[in-house]
Amino acid sequence: MVFVDRLLSALVHLRHGVTHDVLACWFGVDRSTITRAIGEIRPLLAERGCTISPGVRLRTLAEVIEHLGASGQTGIIYGTEIRVRGRPLDARTATCSSPGRTSRTPSKP
Template identity: 50%
Template sequence: MVNRAVLAHRLFTGISRRHLACLTEELAAPWQADLEGRRHVARGGARKRANGAGARHRLVLVDRPVAALIHLRHDLPHAVLGLLFGVDRSTITRPTAEIRPFPAARGCAVPDRPGLRLGTLTDVFAYARAEGIELRLDATEIQVHRPPAGRGGRRAFVSGKKKQNTMKATVIADWRGRTLWTDALRPERMHDATAARNEGIADCFQHFPDVEGPGVSGSWSTTCSNSIYPRAGWRCRAACCSRSRPDAVPR
């Protein structure tokens, strides 16, 4: 078992201890509300014992974001994390699965704008139009477990580049490469242009005419294949159009 104060170091989590403390404090209320809601459903009614009664958590709230961040940042198996925290693997799997949706629901922070967060694709396009900034869009591959045998569409997850089972996520960043939005998970073999249509990126260009992409002439269906390029990515600028290909968003 490793000292849990050491595991909270930024080399493991990727964020400072001060940021981690603020994150834990922000997650306390929604996590407690979700916990009491699940307990209410399991009991079938209101609490019959005083607060604090019953078994204690082996992995308290302070440790759950740490375990989730280490797993996401370093891709450590839950069994290894259980060894580091001195608990069983299942004690890591369930709490981290419960805590991960709460940071994701917070959205992405906006650089140099404390307190402002972008939670949806519409928020990102509205922010780009209001601030007149350049957005860079690209897809990144995420390695996943091999789908079970006999599952339909199993081959769609095989990456021809990495020779592994992966999924793609669409990433939107500003001109400095700072992430503003990440979503649109899909199997690796789905083309970026198809994902852009399915996830509503094309609709956002119609609702926000001031935000334009490299191929703005004609309909989206005729220019999308040229605007989204898997290797070099693509970018859109508010109230201005640039046709040069940018570098990909840092992975």
């Protein structure tokens, strides 16, 4: 793979979490080639201050700010809003709205 393809595959993997298998299909190479390319590119990015800490999963903005402050780093946040359907607050009181469903409790005469 040429350098640009190795860089692109590494960035797509790091940004979107695309698996090595999928990237291998996209670039028409073997999975091991993608693994090696990402392994070569990550240190180059790290030398320039672009690192992803292994095992760190930050779920809220407060966690990101705390993590960056503790390490003395600055960060760039990509903040696209994604709509997510939430669960009802109390599952016991939620009603089922599926059509044709009847109660399993026998009705009283």
